[in-house]
Amino acid sequence: MPFIKIDDHEIEVDAGRRVLDIATELGIKIPHYCYHQALSSPANCRMCLVEQVGAPKLMPSCATRVFPAPPNRKTTIDGKEYDAVFYTASPVVKEAQESIMEFLLINHPLDCPWCDQAGECRLQDYSYEYGKGHSRYKEEKRTFPKKKLGPNVLLYTNRCIMCTRCIRFCEEITGTDELMVSERGGKAQIDIYSEDKPLDNPLATCVTDICPVGALVSQDFLYKPRVWNYTRKESVCGMCASNCNISVDTKQNLIYRIKPRENQQVNSFWMCDNGRLGYNRWQNDVDRLETPMVRRNGHLEPVSWEEAYDAIKNGLKSFRNTEIAGIASPYSTNEENYLFQKLMANAFKSDQISYATGATWEAWEAKKSPFKISEFKSPNYFGAKDVIGNRHKGEIIEKISKIQVKALYWVGGNLDQRLTDGERDALQKLQFLVVQDVWLSPITEYANVVLPATNYYEKEGTFTNASHILQWVHPVVNLMDDMKPEWLIFIELAKRLGGSLGYTDIKNVTRDMLANTPAYKHIKPADIGSQGIQTRR
Amino acid sequence: MQNGNGKVPASIPYMRSVYAGDEAVLLKHYNPPESLTLKHYQQHGGYRALKKAFSMEQDAVIEEVKAANLRGRGGAGFPAGLKWSFMPKESDKPSVLVCNADESEPGTFKDRALMNGVPHMLLEGMIIAAYAMRASLSYIYIRGEMVHEAQCLENAIAEAYAANLLGKNILGSGYDLEMAVHRGAGAYICGEETGLLESLEGKRGWPRTKPPFPAQYGAFGYPTTVNNVETLACVPHIINNGAAWFKSLGPEQSPGPKLYCVSGHVKKPGLYEFPMGINMKTLIYDHCGGMLHDDRKLKAVIPGGSSVPVITADEVDVAMDFNSLSAVGSMLGSAGMIVMDESVCMVDALLNLEKFYAHESCGQCTPCREGTPWLRKILTRIEHGQATMDDIDLLQDVADKIEKRTICPLGDAAAWPVQGMLKKFRHEFEEHVKLGRCPINSRL
Numbered sequence: 001m002p003f004i005k006i007d008d009h010e011i012e013v014d015a016g017r018r019v020l021d022i023a024t025e026l027g028i029k030i031p032h033y034c035y036h037q038a039l040s041s042p043a044n045c046r047m048c049l050v051e052q053v054g055a056p057k058l059m060p061s062c063a064t065r066v067f068p069a070p071p072n073r074k075t076t077i078d079g080k081e082y083d084a085v086f087y088t089a090s091p092v093v094k095e096a097q098e099s100i101m102e103f104l105l106i107n108h109p110l111d112c113p114w115c116d117q118a119g120e121c122r123l124q125d126y127s128y129e130y131g132k133g134h135s136r137y138k139e140e141k142r143t144f145p146k147k148k149l150g151p152n153v154l155l156y157t158n159r160c161i162m163c164t165r166c167i168r169f170c171e172e173i174t175g176t177d178e179l180m181v182s183e184r185g186g187k188a189q190i191d192i193y194s195e196d197k198p199l200d201n202p203l204a205t206c207v208t209d210i211c212p213v214g215a216l217v218s219q220d221f222l223y224k225p226r227v228w229n230y231t232r233k234e235s236v237c238g239m240c241a242s243n244c245n246i247s248v249d250t251k252q253n254l255i256y257r258i259k260p261r262e263n264q265q266v267n268s269f270w271m272c273d274n275g276r277l278g279y280n281r282w283q284n285d286v287d288r289l290e291t292p293m294v295r296r297n298g299h300l301e302p303v304s305w306e307e308a309y310d311a312i313k314n315g316l317k318s319f320r321n322t323e324i325a326g327i328a329s330p331y332s333t334n335e336e337n338y339l340f341q342k343l344m345a346n347a348f349k350s351d352q353i354s355y356a357t358g359a360t361w362e363a364w365e366a367k368k369s370p371f372k373i374s375e376f377k378s379p380n381y382f383g384a385k386d387v388i389g390n391r392h393k394g395e396i397i398e399k400i401s402k403i404q405v406k407a408l409y410w411v412g413g414n415l416d417q418r419l420t421d422g423e424r425d426a427l428q429k430l431q432f433l434v435v436q437d438v439w440l441s442p443i444t445e446y447a448n449v450v451l452p453a454t455n456y457y458e459k460e461g462t463f464t465n466a467s468h469i470l471q472w473v474h475p476v477v478n479l480m481d482d483m484k485p486e487w488l489i490f491i492e493l494a495k496r497l498g499g500s501l502g503y504t505d506i507k508n509v510t511r512d513m514l515a516n517t518p519a520y521k522h523i524k525p526a527d528i529g530s531q532g533i534q535t536r537r
Numbered sequence: 538m539q540n541g542n543g544k545v546p547a548s549i550p551y552m553r554s555v556y557a558g559d560e561a562v563l564l565k566h567y568n569p570p571e572s573l574t575l576k577h578y579q580q581h582g583g584y585r586a587l588k589k590a591f592s593m594e595q596d597a598v599i600e601e602v603k604a605a606n607l608r609g610r611g612g613a614g615f616p617a618g619l620k621w622s623f624m625p626k627e628s629d630k631p632s633v634l635v636c637n638a639d640e641s642e643p644g645t646f647k648d649r650a651l652m653n654g655v656p657h658m659l660l661e662g663m664i665i666a667a668y669a670m671r672a673s674l675s676y677i678y679i680r681g682e683m684v685h686e687a688q689c690l691e692n693a694i695a696e697a698y699a700a701n702l703l704g705k706n707i708l709g710s711g712y713d714l715e716m717a718v719h720r721g722a723g724a725y726i727c728g729e730e731t732g733l734l735e736s737l738e739g740k741r742g743w744p745r746t747k748p749p750f751p752a753q754y755g756a757f758g759y760p761t762t763v764n765n766v767e768t769l770a771c772v773p774h775i776i777n778n779g780a781a782w783f784k785s786l787g788p789e790q791s792p793g794p795k796l797y798c799v800s801g802h803v804k805k806p807g808l809y810e811f812p813m814g815i816n817m818k819t820l821i822y823d824h825c826g827g828m829l830h831d832d833r834k835l836k837a838v839i840p841g842g843s844s845v846p847v848i849t850a851d852e853v854d855v856a857m858d859f860n861s862l863s864a865v866g867s868m869l870g871s872a873g874m875i876v877m878d879e880s881v882c883m884v885d886a887l888l889n890l891e892k893f894y895a896h897e898s899c900g901q902c903t904p905c906r907e908g909t910p911w912l913r914k915i916l917t918r919i920e921h922g923q924a925t926m927d928d929i930d931l932l933q934d935v936a937d938k939i940e941k942r943t944i945c946p947l948g949d950a951a952a953w954p955v956q957g958m959l960k961k962f963r964h965e966f967e968e969h970v971k972l973g974r975c976p977i978n979s980r981l
Contacts, residue, residue, distance in 0.1 A: 041746075042743075042901070043746045043902075043944060044901045044902045044903070044944065045902070045903055046902055046903045046904060046942055046943070049942065056941075060746065063746045096938075096942060099904070099938040099942070100903055100904065100942075102938075103903050103904055103906075103907035103908055103911075103938075104903055104907065106907055106911060107907065136931050137911065139914040139918075161903070162901075162906065181741060181900065183900070184724070184896075184897075184898070184899060184900050185895060185896060185898035185899065185900045185905075185906060185909065185910065186895060186900065186906055186909070186910035187900070188899075188900025188901075188906060
């Protein structure tokens with residue numbers, strides 16, 4: 001193993017590692033633009049230049065790898081022999097960093113006051129840390145037009161520093177090859193090959209995450225409030241069963257932006273545009289259910305929670321246990337499904353419970369990386385299967401058709417809910433239907449009582465993804481005044497029906513859910529951590 | 538792999554100013570269109586060296602070239618034999634020889650003459666080199682503008698294939714080699730060896746970060762050696778006449794025959810062949826007929842293509858070889874000599890060069906992409922009398938900050954002329970600032 005020295009640190013490292021990675025692990029910060037852990041290192045920004053003792057010029061630390069030196073090529077410092085010695089902050093390195101900053105800024109428009117990247121821009125940060133605060137450039141700056149690269153991504157060409165991260169992303173991660181460099185020298189700029197092939201792959205907006213400056217911006221995050229005004233919360237995305245890790249920027253209980261959060265086991269550094277932009281549908285397009293409702297004279301009318309609970313209690317009184325069934329939701333957390341199952345067992349004395357599949361459409365896989373968008377468009381299809389057991393909704397629908405089941409409690413959550421003709425016929429035959437849903441869906445048309453449900457930005461608990469990794473879900477926005485978390489609905493309803501579940505908060509629910517689910521038996525809540533836990537051993 | 542139609546085009550724009558005496562080696566039989574043919578080449582001893590090489594062990598060929606101290610004629614002067622020895626002896630991938638015929642350094646036109654005059658000499662050198670390096674693929678990457686030269690090479694390759702000098706089991710030796718011409722699309726950067734390899738692969742000609750070097754990871758990921766045309770053309774002569782003969786031509790540190798491209802203010806500009814180390818003053822005044830205008834004095838010479846630092850009239854009593862020119866702070870480079878008399882404004886000359894580098898910068902890495910247009914802009918201001926004294930220091934500083942900070946040597950090539958001019962002719966820059974105009978051009 002090569003024995004090297006970086007500044008004051010002496011360390012033995014694996015052969016072939018990059019100097020920049022080693023330095024980062026040692027807590028030494030080397031500024032860089034073009035290098036990204038998930039991509040190749042063209043060493044084009046020249047910001048990470050470091051001094052290597054014995055080398056004729058400064059070396060790019062992102063592309064310089066350490067190897068054992070032959071005996072006659074060792075570097076001796078103070079009588080000690082090293083395979084290589086690097087200085088990351090010597091005067092010549094600092095001078096180089098300063099000059100690179102000056103070069104990068106001579107043509108940069110310095111339009112920070114209205115640039116959406118301001119506050120999280122490497123040009124700003126490095127100017128402050130490594131620049132010299134003024135420019136000697138007196139000529140006119142070169143200007144390029146702004147370009148719309150695809151439906152979700154804009155390129156402010158003047159701000160670009162040509163690090164080519166975006167091009168390499170399309171070549172090395174998605175394998176879709178939409179981006180290229182056009183022109184040459186000082187006129188070189190990022191572009192698409194042709195209007196016929198825009199930057200329109202499912203992960204397209206990820207290029208705005210990896211763009212170290214304000215050149216590539218998300219159409220969705222254009223001219224929004226400054227980034228330092230947001231509260232950032234971490235959770236996982238619920239738009240499909242991949243459960244990409246996300247950080248969500250909110251302000252006044254509204255979501256303004258969702259960005260992927262690194263989790264090498266789940267989503268690496270990426271997320272799809274559907275998941276990233278999906279919050280808009282919830283915030284702008286959907287008429288959310290916010291209060292419980294009870295059907296009176298053929299119409300659903302808003303009522304208080306107490307009235308709704310009473311309506312359920314009274315409505316179900318006349319049925320025998322075998323005539324009551326429940327359909328759990330792949331949009332619910334594992335905790336909610338666990339409590340729903342307990343509610344059915346304790347309060348209704350029914351074990352007739354199954355789960356719906358939720359929306360599905362075509363899966364998508366990146367060509368050059370393991371990233372996958374699941375065909376299951378519900379967040380917790382795999383968790384529902386684990387918690388509820390492998391019993392599908394079809395059985396229950398059949399029993400309803402045969403009038404063996406007369407009362408149903410259906411937990412929805414699907415914004416794309418469709419009913420088959422068979423399901424419609426069955427629901428018409430029901431004598432009593434409780435629906436817990438996020439909107440007035442096709443199911444609520446048949447409901448006697450409707451309870452408002454929560455979405456994945458509001459839930460607390462755990463989801464299990466398509467790779468069977470169980471992760472924490474945190475609420476990123478608060479519930480509307482009249483709404484309740486769904487786990488609480490099940491607890492309160494059970495109590496009202498005289499079959500208390502014995503919980504007052506969610507923590508113990510997670511513990512018991514894990515202990516009582518065969519697939520999760522070996523997991524303790526503390527094991528889950530910020531990166532989740534693989535449930536299959 | 539048959540290329541071309543084997544016919545020599547009827548009307549060809551041959552270079553008229555090729556001066557090669559009886560002692561010439563490379564251009565001795567330069568006499569196109571006759572000298573383009575295989576027949577002509579063989580009549581003058583062509584492909585004898587190849588037969589001799591096939592009778593030698595591969596490593597013995599490399600050792601012979603090493604012993605001859607053949608230094609790369611592309612500009613850097615790296616010993617060719619040493620470069621060949623970096624190629625793997627055993628490899629599960631085919632090895633590749635690439636001939637760099639992307640001659641585009643301003644002031645340089647030597648490879649062009651070899652290709653449009655004696656293409657078989659290059660082919661023979663390539664086949665010997667490829668044999669020594671155990672290469673089974675070879676390419677000639679030729680500058681896109683050289684349409685006629687590409688045709689000459691295509692024809693020569695077609696002839697060679699027909700005569701079993703290329704292809705399978707060459708001359709019964711059991712050695713196989715394929716060869717193809719690849720035309721560039723007109724970018725100076727593709728003369729940089731890794732930019733060339735990218736371009737050869739069909740990609741944008743953006744140079745690669747080294748290491749890995751081409752011998753480890755070259756064209757299409759195969760072990761590759763890139764050699765200049767003139768370097769390869771020397772190889773048959775080394776094999777024919779031996780390393781000792783080669784070393785006897787010119788100084789021991791950089792021996793061999795050499796092509797000198799002389800342009801600018803001399804009476805007889807053109808391509809001259811002499812042994813390495815000819816005195817520059819002798820070359821200009823004796824062979825090139827002295828200054829173009831008898832009443833104008835020599836002012837400066839750029840000795841090795843536009844990238845190398847300029848030398849003054851007082852310094853021209855110097856031997857034209859790698860080491861001697863380094864000693865006076867310049868370089869032999871490609872031996873593309875640009876001779877300038879006192880009517881030339883050095884600021885204007887430098888501006889012209891920096892326009893070229895700004896135009897040809899590939900745009901990949903920061904210092905060159907941003908720095909070369911900046912140099913051009915500062916120089917424009919100085920030339921037009923719109924600069925201050927600080928701008929001269931700024932010019933120097935920008936050049937210093939490009940040098941050695943880039944992926945490939947194009948940044949250095951843009952910086953060196955600035956550094957050289959400011960070192961030798963700073964007073965002219967200051968004069969522009971003081972007068973607020975160009976003292977020479979604004980007088981015309």
